[in-house]
Amino acid sequence: MAKLVVIINACFECNQRVAQPQSLRKYLVTKHSITIPDRTRAQWHSNNNFTYIKTTTAHDSIEEQLGCPAYLQHYSTVQELKDHYYSDHPGIIPPMHRQQQHRQSTNNDDSEAV
Ligand SMILES: [Zn+2]
Ligand SMILES: [Zn+2]
Numbered sequence: 001m002a003k004l005v006v007i008i009n010a011c012f013e014c015n016q017r018v019a020q021p022q023s024l025r026k027y028l029v030t031k032h033s034i035t036i037p038d039r040t041r042a043q044w045h046s047n048n049n050f051t052y053i054k055t056t057t058a059h060d061s062i063e064e065q066l067g068c069p070a071y072l073q074h075y076s077t078v079q080e081l082k083d084h085y086y087s088d089h090p091g092i093i094p095p096m097h098r099q100q101q102h103r104q105s106t107n108n109d110d111s112e113a114v
Helices: 021-032 078-088 095-104
Strands: 003-010 050-053 062-067
Touching (some): 003 021
16 A cells, blocks of 8 residues: 655755755755756656645644655655665755765765766
8 A cells, every 4th residue: 555655855964854945945055055957847746656745734644754965766754765765866065065974975886986
């Protein structure tokens, strides 16, 4: 059965929530100097696994997912969202942040070359 999910726009660096994907992009630029590419006008489409709903009311059967403002991708934790940014949008992360990430991570996989 498909899960009921609501897409949350949250900053992957500090977990700050904003109302709109556009606001999140603005927020990331202002606060973290991170520029997210513009998303196409694609919408979330419900599928076999997820039914996307819009609500501001918390409910037990509704799961919150953190959406990427650039891709139609969503994750259940900020850490997963962050991993997605670092692996799928390496160009948008300022060097300062990458070093931080490198310190936290023990994996030596040098994926700088793109
Ligand atoms: Zn933030
Ligand atoms: Zn993304």
